Amino acid sequence: MCAEPERPATISQNDKHDAQDQNGSGCDGKRGARRDAGKLHEERVSDLHGEEAAARTPRVAVSHSGGMNQLRHGVNALQVGEVELLLTVTSGGTAVHLAHVANPEDAGRAAVHEYYFDANRRSAPLELSYDRAALLAARWAPMTLCGREWAVMIAGEGGPLSELNDEVAFAPTCGRCLSIMDKLFPAPAPDQRLPLIAKLGADSILEHGHAEVRDVPGDQQQTLRTAVRTLVRQRAGENCRSYVQESVIFFVSEAIYAEHAEDNMRAAAEAIDRALTGGDLTPVHEPAWRLSWDTWNIS
Numbered sequence: 286m287c288a289e290p291e292r293p294a295t296i297s298q299n300d301k302h303d304a305q306d307q308n309g310s311g312c313d314g315k316r317g318a319r320r321d322a323g324k325l326h327e328e329r330v331s332d333l334h335g336e337e338a339a340a341r342t343p344r345v346a347v348s349h350s351g352g353m354n355q356l357r358h359g360v361n362a363l364q365v366g367e368v369e370l371l372l373t374v375t376s377g378g379t380a381v382h383l384a385h386v387a388n389p390e391d392a393g394r395a396a397v398h399e400y401y402f403d404a405n406r407r408s409a410p411l412e413l414s415y416d417r418a419a420l421l422a423a424r425w426a427p428m429t430l431c432g433r434e435w436a437v438m439i440a441g442e443g444g445p446l447s448e449l450n451d452e453v454a455f456a457p458t459c460g461r462c463l464s465i466m467d468k469l470f471p472a473p474a475p476d477q478r479l480p481l482i483a484k485l486g487a488d489s490i491l492e493h494g495h496a497e498v499r500d501v502p503g504d505q506q507q508t509l510r511t512a513v514r515t516l517v518r519q520r521a522g523e524n525c526r527s528y529v530q531e532s533v534i535f536f537v538s539e540a541i542y543a544e545h546a547e548d549n550m551r552a553a554a555e556a557i558d559r560a561l562t563g564g565d566l567t568p569v570h571e572p573a574w575r576l577s578w579d580t581w582n583i584s
């Protein structure tokens with residue numbers, strides 16, 4: 286009789302299919318029975334460095350927790366907010382693309398073809414490294430974000446999908462897919478005081494040619510810069526540039542400023558000097574073109 290003394294403690298009870306393989310060539314029940322889980326684990330790790338063992342041993346068969354059940358990996362996907370994106374490759378292509386989840390009314394594709402789990406390919410690491418149900422779930426759109434038909438999920442943390450291809454990837458390399466993914470990041474919710482401050486900033490630019498807004502939170506800066514520029518363009522038909530130094534945003538419309546050059550020269554020179562030298566930004570006085578985000582807290 287040969288029970289499962291050689292069976293490493295790190296292999297889960299679900300791996301019945303591979304018990305025979307793991308027992309390998311010998312059946313040394315007495316020797317194996319005396320081993321504790323820690324010893325088995327050490328040998329398991331050591332074995333992984335041997336080529337022969339590597340061929341029959343999945344990379345993740347040894348969990349890093351040492352003795353706990355192995356962890357099977359799901360699909361190789363990125364989570365962007367609420368959106369899940371599968372890392373894929375196209376047939377014959379080298380770039381790593383992204384595919385989103387199929388619309389509910391459309392038929393989805395599995396991350397890998399069932400062929401990858403074919404019993405004849407049992408020696409491949411896929412079966413033990415990856416969650417079969419997760420990889421075969423037909424839930425992905427057939428096209429990449431950039432509009433290509435993808436072939437298969439690229440391997441990820443679970444290791445190669447087959448012994449013939451050791452390529453793994455953890456991020457897309459297709460520029461088009463990347464730029465589309467960037468747009469999926471949710472924009473920060475605009476603060477309710479933002480429209481008012483944008484209007485006051487634009488008022489100041491129209492009157493003086495420039496404005497300065499202090500204490501602007503980082504996640505509101507880009508929205509405020511865009512809002513002020515848009516207002517100045519709408520109301521005066523002029524362009525407006527903005528510069529950021531930490532929490533302070535400087536706005537300058539050169540065309541409008543030129544109309545008020547003489548009046549504004551001294552104040553603007555002071556502001557620019559402070560911005561460029563990183564000097565003390567504490568105002569000596571509060572000119573009309575200087576605004577503070579905190580002053581207008583209406584929340």
Ligand SMILES: [Zn+2]
Nearest residue numbers: 382431459462
């Ligand atoms: Zn792409």
